[in-house]
Every structure is written in C-alpha cells, then in structure tokens.
Amino acid sequence: MEEFLQPFESMPAVQKLAWVIICLAFVWILEAAIPLARHEYNKWKHDGINLVFFSFSLVINVLVGLATVGVFVWIEQSSFGILNLISLPIWVELLIAIMALDFAAQYLVHYMLHRVKWMWKFHMVHHSDTKVDATTGTRHHPGDYLLREVFAIATVVVFGIPVAYYVFYRICTIFFTYWTHANIYLPKWLDKTLSIVFITPNVHKFHHHFERPWTDTNFGNIFSIWDRVFGTFVYENPKEIQYGLDVLDETKDENIGYQLGLPLNKSIKTDY
DSSP, rough: OOOHHHHTTTHHHHHHHHHHHHHHHHHHHHHHSSSSSSOOOOHHHHHHHHHHHHHHHHHHHHHHHHHHHHHHHHHHHTTTSSTTSEEEEEHHHHHHHHHHHHHIIIHHHHHHHSSHHHHHHHHHHTTSSSOGGGGGGGGOOOHHHHHHHHHHHHHHHHTTTHHHHHHHHHHHHHHHHHHHHHOOOOOOHHHHHHHTBOOOOOHHHHHGBBTTTTGSOOOOSEEEEHHTTOOOOOOOEEEEEEEESSTSSSGTTTTTTHHTTTGOOOTOOOOO
16 A cells, blocks of 8 residues: 555656646546537637636645645654544555545535635636536636635644645545536436445536525535535436526626636625
C-alpha cells in the first residue's frame, strides 16, 4: 500500500492537469455516445464558458497549494491530527481520510453553500447552467471554489491527513465531479445500484433542478451515504428535470460578467 501511495506524495502539477484532461475526454466521449438529453445548443461555446471558470479555479488551486505546503510539513513533523493519535492499517487510514474530506470539503460545505445566503449567491453561478454536462463540474465562482479549499485544508489539519492521502482524494473527487455532472444515460438498474454507495449521474441531476426544494438535495460528491444519513437523498426520473435557477435570467447563463457579479447583485431573490 505504501508503494501505491508513494507517487501521490510528489505528483507534479502537470500530471494532475493531465488527469483532469483524461477524465473530461472520457466523459465527453460518453456524452457523445450515450447522451441523457439532446440539448439544442452550441456545445463548444457552452463548454468553453465553463472552462473559463475552470481557469479561475485552477489559479486558486495552485495558489492554495503553494500556501499550504507548510501545512503538510507541519503535520508530518508535529504528528498533529486524529490519524496520528491512532494506529490503523494504511488502507483504513486512507479510507477515513477520503470519507472525512468527502464529508467536510464536499457535503458539509456544499450544504452551507445552499443554506447561508451570502454563500448561496456565490454558488448560484454553478447552478445557473441551463445545459448541465461534464464541464458544469468546473463551473464555480472563485469565491465558491475558495470556500471549498478552506474546508478541505481545515479537514486536513483536524485529521492530520498526509499529502499522499490528500492528493489521492483529489484524484478521486476530480473523476466523480465530471462523472456525476456528465450528460450521459445509464440504465436505471445500474445507476440505482451504484447509488447505494456512490453519487451517480442520475442522482446528481436532481441537485441541478431549476427550483427548490429539488435543488437542496443530493449534496454529496463521491459517497451517497451523507445524503442518506442526513435525509437529503432523492431519486426520481432525471429526464423530467429542467436545469438552471428560477430566480436568475436564464438568457445570461453564458454571460461571464453577469455570473461573476451575482454575489453583489441585490436584485437577485434568495430564500435565505
């Protein structure tokens, strides 16, 4: 197990970016081969807009990564955190780390992004996409993405998560982000079986419903257990979903200036 994790300790940024490209290419092929819905739109333009938002997240990711190098060194030297207080097999520690990060840096912060008014206005950018596909997973306001990074690093500190575990988690969550947003059709029996443990494309589609309360469901990214435990899990027919947000101008879903200004736009109605 140590040999398996060793490459993740010093994985170059170029390899991480290559993984993003591989995941996107994989789901793009699936979207072309087995689409869930046939959207009448310019996919190149749509995906290009979402990749602009990805470029913002990429810059934040690099800056946060550089700023937190010392955090991992300090954890290793001080043996701080829950995982350093117990002695478990490496694979168990890795699973705990992934589940802790998936809960705090995905489910918990995602739930708060919907329930805290000022956070929700950042997160509206992600939900404003009216043609959900794999690239929607890259569509985050810089403020939204930064909040997720803060929750992730806080979890790393509390649990004393080594850098190899953290990078492995990021590799997993990148795949699930694109996979769950992908505009692909899976047989109900397969999707529903997988959803017992994992978030699947059909499950996540309900989170992108254009109106509440459907929008406030299925917050998970990797595991569906958090939604099941906290009562936010739903499963219905994804073909009946209309994407976007009913409180936004859907004609401006590809207007980058409008989207970046949403957190300060006082004319936008919010429930919280």
